Amino acid sequence: MDANSSEFIYGRWPVREALEAGPVSKIFIARGASGGPIDEIISLARKKNVSFHWTERRKLDQMVGDGHQGVVAQTAPLDYADYKTLLAEATGSPSRGACLL
Numbered sequence: 623m624d625a626n627s628s629e630f631i632y633g634r635w636p637v638r639e640a641l642e643a644g645p646v647s648k649i650f651i652a653r654g655a656s657g658g659p660i661d662e663i664i665s666l667a668r669k670k671n672v673s674f675h676w677t678e679r680r681k682l683d684q685m686v687g688d689g690h691q692g693v694v695a696q697t698a699p700l701d702y703a704d705y706k707t708l709l710a711e712a713t714g715s716p717s718r719g720a721c722l723l
Contacts, residue, residue, distance in 0.1 A: 648673050
């Protein structure tokens with residue numbers, strides 16, 4: 623797992639919301655984790671064709687520290703836009719050498 627090439631979301635409710643809202647690459651679930659939220663996460667993962675993997679809790683600890691509640695989602699890294707490009711698009715100005723002052 624390369625932390626530089628992906629983002630992690632962890633916790634039962636945050637992972638569930640991430641599955642509903644956007645692209646999630648993989649789900650890692652601690653062996654033995656169960657209950658309503660875990661069942662919902664598995665169901666949503668299947669519905670959205672997101673692979674999920676059963677793994678040891680210590681692996682999740684290594685990925686994100688404690689507090690993961692037995693589930694971690696891996697997402698693609700966010701692609702941030704250049705602020706000059708955003709400003710140019712918002713003002714209708716060309717991005718090169720644009721000065722708004």
